Amino acid sequence: MELIRLDRGWELALREFLLSLTRGGDDAFFQPHAADVEAIRKIIADRRKDEYLLLVDGGEVYGYGLLRGWDEGYEIPSLGLAIHASVRGAGFGRAFMHYLHATAKHRGAKKIRLRVHKNNAQAIRLYRSLGYALEQDGDQPTYLIGFKSLAKAGVS
Numbered sequence: 001m002e003l004i005r006l007d008r009g010w011e012l013a014l015r016e017f018l019l020s021l022t023r024g025g026d027d028a029f030f031q032p033h034a035a036d037v038e039a040i041r042k043i044i045a046d047r048r049k050d051e052y053l054l055l056v057d058g059g060e061v062y063g064y065g066l067l068r069g070w071d072e073g074y075e076i077p078s079l080g081l082a083i084h085a086s087v088r089g090a091g092f093g094r095a096f097m098h099y100l101h102a103t104a105k106h107r108g109a110k111k112i113r114l115r116v117h118k119n120n121a122q123a124i125r126l127y128r129s130l131g132y133a134l135e136q137d138g139d140q141p142t143y144l145i146g147f148k149s150l151a152k153a154g155v156s
Ligand SMILES: CC(C)(COP(=O)(O)OP(=O)(O)OC[C@H]1O[C@@H](n2cnc3c(N)ncnc32)[C@H](O)[C@@H]1OP(=O)(O)O)[C@@H](O)C(=O)NCCC(=O)NCCS
Pocket: 026, 029, 030, 081, 082, 083, 084, 087, 088, 089, 090, 091, 092, 093, 094, 095, 115, 116, 117, 120, 121, 122, 123, 125, 126, 129
């Protein structure tokens, strides 16, 4: 497995990964953007500072991590992450989170933000264990919103 930046040539594999999440019912928890190839091509063409990262092996996508918000002018990036159901529970989700934290910190972010559905027990457990303080999202009561500070020495 390796982490790479989403680029031309990965549109079909990413679409397949996103469709696999839909088939597994995980699109209720993770639906960062439309899954069609045109939408993915537009992201690749338009992104400037935002990060779209893939966990890949043998031409297939096994994980997708995002840090977005910089391109819209926000200082605090919003994190998104999904791991393919076939490789969950092996530690890739946690490892990917550490990579996203390090990337955000390297870019000068002081905090990271994320939103998680209240029923998403696995993700909530992962985020709490990584130091996210989760609170009810005032705008959407079925979601929790969380922040993690990156300002102190070390990235946990
Ligand atoms: C949440 C998700 C990214 C975790 O990925 P993963 O690769 O399975 O995670 P890891 O193997 O690194 O496990 C990390 C932690 O997740 C939690 N976790 C993983 N599997 C779990 C399970 N079956 N039950 C409860 N918690 C679980 C645990 O806290 C675990 O830490 P631990 O191993 O120290 O106990 C993955 O389940 C996923 O992609 N879910 C669907 C998409 C999604 O919900 N994304 C988040 C949107 S906010």
